[in-house]
Amino acid sequence: MRKLIETSDAVAQAAMLCRPLVIPMYPITPQTHIVEKLASLISDGNLDAEMIHTESEHSAMSAAIGASAAGVRVFTATASQGLALMHEVLFIASGMRFPIVMAVANRSLSAPINIWNDQQDSIAERDSGWIQFYVETAQEAMDTTIMAYKIAENKDVLLPVMICIDGFTLSHVFEPVDIPEQKAIDRFLPKYEPGDKLDVKNPKSFGPIAFPDTFAGFRKMQDEAMGRSIDIIKNVNSEFKKAFSRSYGDGLVENYMIEDAEYAIVAMGSACGTARAVIDEMRKKGKKYGMIRIKCMRPFPREEIISAAKPLKGIAVLDRNIGLGAGGALFTEIKAILPEKNVNDIILGLGGKDITIEDIKKSFEIAEKENSSTQWLL
Amino acid sequence: MSGKLNPLRKIVIHGRGGQGAVTAAELIAKAAFYDGKESQAFPSFGVERRGAPVQAFCRISKEKITLKSQVYEPDYVIILDSTLLPLVDIKNLSEKKGTLIVNTANYIDSSKFTGINVLSVDASSVALEIFRADIVNTAMVAAFSAFTGEISMQSMIKALPEIFERKDIIEKNQSVLERIYSNCKECKPGK
Numbered sequence: 185m186r187k188l189i190e191t192s193d194a195v196a197q198a199a200m201l202c203r204p205l206v207i208p209m210y211p212i213t214p215q216t217h218i219v220e221k222l223a224s225l226i227s228d229g230n231l232d233a234e235m236i237h238t239e240s241e242h243s244a245m246s247a248a249i250g251a252s253a254a255g256v257r258v259f260t261a262t263a264s265q266g267l268a269l270m271h272e273v274l275f276i277a278s279g280m281r282f283p284i285v286m287a288v289a290n291r292s293l294s295a296p297i298n299i300w301n302d303q304q305d306s307i308a309e310r311d312s313g314w315i316q317f318y319v320e321t322a323q324e325a326m327d328t329t330i331m332a333y334k335i336a337e338n339k340d341v342l343l344p345v346m347i348c349i350d351g352f353t354l355s356h357v358f359e360p361v362d363i364p365e366q367k368a369i370d371r372f373l374p375k376y377e378p379g380d381k382l383d384v385k386n387p388k389s390f391g392p393i394a395f396p397d398t399f400a401g402f403r404k405m406q407d408e409a410m411g412r413s414i415d416i417i418k419n420v421n422s423e424f425k426k427a428f429s430r431s432y433g434d435g436l437v438e439n440y441m442i443e444d445a446e447y448a449i450v451a452m453g454s455a456c457g458t459a460r461a462v463i464d465e466m467r468k469k470g471k472k473y474g475m476i477r478i479k480c481m482r483p484f485p486r487e488e489i490i491s492a493a494k495p496l497k498g499i500a501v502l503d504r505n506i507g508l509g510a511g512g513a514l515f516t517e518i519k520a521i522l523p524e525k526n527v528n529d530i531i532l533g534l535g536g537k538d539i540t541i542e543d544i545k546k547s548f549e550i551a552e553k554e555n556s557s558t559q560w561l562l
Numbered sequence: 563m564s565g566k567l568n569p570l571r572k573i574v575i576h577g578r579g580g581q582g583a584v585t586a587a588e589l590i591a592k593a594a595f596y597d598g599k600e601s602q603a604f605p606s607f608g609v610e611r612r613g614a615p616v617q618a619f620c621r622i623s624k625e626k627i628t629l630k631s632q633v634y635e636p637d638y639v640i641i642l643d644s645t646l647l648p649l650v651d652i653k654n655l656s657e658k659k660g661t662l663i664v665n666t667a668n669y670i671d672s673s674k675f676t677g678i679n680v681l682s683v684d685a686s687s688v689a690l691e692i693f694r695a696d697i698v699n700t701a702m703v704a705a706f707s708a709f710t711g712e713i714s715m716q717s718m719i720k721a722l723p724e725i726f727e728r729k730d731i732i733e734k735n736q737s738v739l740e741r742i743y744s745n746c747k748e749c750k751p752g753k
Contacts, residue, residue, distance in 0.1 A: 187724075188595040321628075353630060358591050358603040457628035540631045 186362045191322035191354050192217030194361045195261070195287050195347070198329035200231045201369040202285075205256040208236040208247035212266040213299050214351035215289035219261055233259075241266035245273040252282035253390055255381030257333065260284070263351055264291035267305045271312070277344045278313025278406060280391050283336030283376075284344040285329065286314075289351040290453070290504075292535045300536020301351040303453060307481075307505040307513045313406050315345040315413060316482040318452035322359040324432055325349050327424060328479075330364070331435075334373050334420045341413045342379075343406070348481075350504075352536070354454040364428055372427050410483040417480060436485035438477040439492050441467065445474025447551040448493070450518055451502035452478045455539040459502075462544040473548055478514065486521050498526040498551035502544075504533040511558055519556075528554050532561035571712055572633045573620035575702075576650055577642035580612040582699030586640065587618035589703045589721055594622040596717035602627045615646055622712060636660060640706055642685075642698050644668070652678060663705055665698050681709050688741050692734050704739040708746035715743055 189197075195218050199207075207226075209219040225231040238244040241262050248258045262270060267288055277284050288306045292298045306316060315335065319325045325347065332345040349355050380388055394402055414436065421435025432438050440456075441463050442448060449459050456477045463473045476492045478485070493499065499522070503512020510516055515529035530547045533539040543561050550559055573590060577583030584605040591603035599622050606617035619633040635654045641647055644666040655662060656677035664670060667684040685701035700722075707713045718739055726732045 188592050188601065320630075350630075352605070356605055357630070358588050359627075360595055360600065454630040457630040460628040538632045540634070541629075 185365075186360055188358055188360050189322065189363075190217065190356060190358050191325050191349060192289070192356065193221050194322045194326040194363075195329055195349065195355075196221035196225060197363060198326040199259040199285075199287075200225050201364065201366055202259070202330060202333050202373055203231075203257060203375075204233050204259040204285075206234050206236065206248070206251035206258050208238050208244040208251070208258070208260050210238050210241045210244045210262070210266060212241070212263050214291055214301070214355050215261045215263040215266070215287070217355065218287055218289065222259075241269040242273060245270040245277060248284050248286075249273060249277050249280065249282055252277070252284050253280070253382045255376075255378035255383075257337075257376045258282075258284050259286070261287040261289065263289040264293060264299075264305045267309060268293060271309065274309055274312040274314060274344075276391070279402065281342040281406075281409075282344060283333070283342055285332045285336060285347070286344065287325075287329065287347045287349060289349050289355040291351040298535040301353045301504075302534045302536070303348065303350070303504040304506070304534075306346060306348045307507075309346070310482055310513065313343065313410075314482065315341075315343050315410070315417075315480070316348060317345065317480055318348045318478065319354070320454055320456045320477065322354070322357060322361045323430070325354065326361055326363070327428070327430060327432070330369060330373060331420050331424055333376075334423075335413060335417055337376055338413075338416050338420075339379065341409055341416055343409055343413065348453070350454040357454075362428075362430070368427060372424070414483050414485065417483075432479055433477070434488060436478075436480040436483075437488040437492060438479055440475040440477065442474040442476060442492050444472055445496060446472040447498045447500075447548055448474040448476055448496050449500050449502055449544065449547055449551070450476045450478060450489075450493075450514065452481065452514060453504065455502060455504070455533060455544070458539060458541060459544050462541055462548070466545070466548065471548070481514070484517055489518065490521055493522055493525060496525065498528070498554075500528045500530050500547040500551040502530050502532060502539070502547060504539075506531050506534065515558075526551070526555050528556060529558040530561060531559070537562075569623060569625070570627070570629075571622040571638070572636045573622070573638045573640065573706075574633050574636040575618045575620070575640045575642065576646045577616055577618075577699070578612075578646070579614045579616050580697075581616075581642045582697055583616050583618040583642060585725060586642070586699035586703050587620045589700060589718060589725060590620045590706065590713055591622070592721035592724060593703075593707070593713035593717035594620075596720050597714050599624060600627050602629075606632065615649060638663065638706065638710065638712075640702050641665060642702055661710065663702065663709060665702055681705070683742065683746055685742060688738055688745075692738050692741070700735045701738050701742045704742035705746045708743045715739065
């Protein structure tokens with residue numbers, strides 16, 4: 185059924201359709217609408233799940249890990265300082281290979297204190313062993329939440345997934361969303377069958393110490409699972425398309441007008457929607473502009489980006505984050521795989537600064553005129 | 563400029579925290595959606611404080627809306643609290659011969675708003691009578707509907723139960739919608 189709803193509502197409804205049994209939560213702006221909605225879905229009897237009100241995000245993630253160890257599907261959501269507070273436990277979730285799904289309503293990190301959108305919070309966690317998706321629309325936020333469980337729970341993956349949603353800029357937007365039927369979701373996403381789980385009748389040890397002779401081996405297995413997830417993400421994206429007639433590029437990267445493009449923007453998140461409108465307008469004026477939208481930041485889809493970027497003369501990477509002392513995070517990764525290309529780093533949209541049509545046009549101009557520059561759009 | 567990107571209708575709503583500017587944007591977007599159009603609503607992402615100036619935005623189009631930036635060149639500006647009028651940047655509105663809809667019982671000197679179609683409605687008195695509170699968001703959406711024809715009465719009514727939960731609140735909002743809509747239709751100036 186197509187309805188006009190808030191993105192946070194779409195994410196909560198997507199989580200509900202996936203039938204999680206445990207939802208540990210701690211509120212934080214701009215994520216709170218998601219857990220508020222889940223709380224009312226539970227209290228109205230639409231969702232049979234245990235909501236655990238924890239005393240901090242560190243505890244929320246710890247509870248998610250405990251519940252996942254007990255073999256049930258888990259959902260949670262956070263943002264900004266809350267995600268930063270989870271930092272230590274994020275590595276435990278991924279290291280113990282628990283397929284937890286979490287929405288992050290992206291927000292800046294203090295100081296100075298600021299409650300608005302940028303992607304610094306989840307970018308700071310890009311090496312935490314979580315698969316990271318960055319979404320553009322309410323529909324994609326909903327669909328990606330559903331796909332996330334199928335990817336995370338795949339026996340060749342078993343990694344937690346973060347769905348990154350621009351706080352306010354996307355989380356608080358009301359848009360038309362096609363809400364799938366529960367029956368269709370049940371067919372797409374079968375009941376979760378954990379491999380190992382905490383069970384008093386069949387005791388097992390979880391998370392023991394790894395000495396120097398084995399530790400690296402565990403890390404390597406995680407990295408290999410990330411590598412395998414590339415194909416699984418693509419497969420799940422195709423299966424989703426078969427079931428719901430919608431998909432997002434190849435599941436990792438979504439290109440727009442890239443086939444004959446000379447100059448392109450590489451970006452993540454909601455600003456890609458504004459970029460589409462700019463590309464449409466500038467194409468009419470004869471500019472061969474296009475976009476490579478990075479939906480999946482981890483695993484980093486190297487081959488897919490290299491192949492899409494082949495014909496490009498110039499690239500502007502939009503970074504809604506800053507790796508202080510090293511440039512934008514997306515830029516440094518794109519430049520590393522495209523060393524011969526003219527790749528410009530545009531730092532913009534920090535702390536809630538709107539990314540405007542003019543900012544996108546300026547970025548394309550930089551891709552055309554400059555050569556591997558770094559520019560701040562303040 | 564953004565106006566040329568799409569056959570878009572762009573709306574900015576100015577209110578004060580607690581007056582329901584965001585809900586007004588949501589109601590417009592939902593009504594447009596039920597009219598069979600594509601639409602979008604979002605707040606200006608402020609820190610919620612009662613009484614502080616807040617803005618909410620709306621886009622309506624026949625085509626899919628992909629823009630996620632704020633609205634800088636509105637076709638319509640709706641002002642829930644007339645004390646905000648001096649704070650509103652109307653330059654872009656006059657360049658586009660846009661429409662300004664203000665909640666006020668007082669006379670507005672339209673000569674101060676060259677090139678702008680200025681319309682006013684006393685929404686507060688109707689809100690005070692029906693809600694016993696000066697909450698004029700649905701009233702001003704009804705005025706917007708009556709004055710501009712961008713959204714239909716039928717679709718506004720259809721959207722109400724998605725926005726308000728309590729039956730009595732839904733009914734009161736419908737009464738406000740109907741009263742303001744007919745007031746505005748009757749007095750709609752021929753200009």
